[in-house]
Amino acid sequence: MTDVLDQAQQVEEAEREASIALAVAPLKGEGSADCGGCGDPIEALRRAAMPSARRCAECQAARERRAREFRS
Ligand SMILES: [Zn+2]
Numbered sequence: 001m002t003d004v005l006d007q008a009q010q011v012e013e014a015e016r017e018a019s020i021a022l023a024v025a026p027l028k029g030e031g032s033a034d035c036g037g038c039g040d041p042i043e044a045l046r047r048a049a050m051p052s053a054r055r056c057a058e059c060q061a062a063r064e065r066r067a068r069e070f071r072s
Contacts, residue, residue, distance in 0.1 A: 018052030035055045035059050037058075037062070
């Protein structure tokens with residue numbers, strides 16, 4: 001059940017971050033093209049699947065690992 005709660009929290013956080021991104025960068029025309037963690041371009045496939053993604057898969061996974069460790 002913990003995983004379900006984690007996922008719900010991550011969705012909530014992602015939605016909050018997406019709305020912040022929209023407010024901060026209204027002129028970009030699309031989701032952030034560069035990872036907010038390492039600065040590398042976010043894969044086009046990932047952006048297509050998740051337009052609000054602001055980190056590459058690697059940074060997002062690392063961030064989720066850290067979040068889990070923080071709560072345990
Ligand atoms: Zn990255």
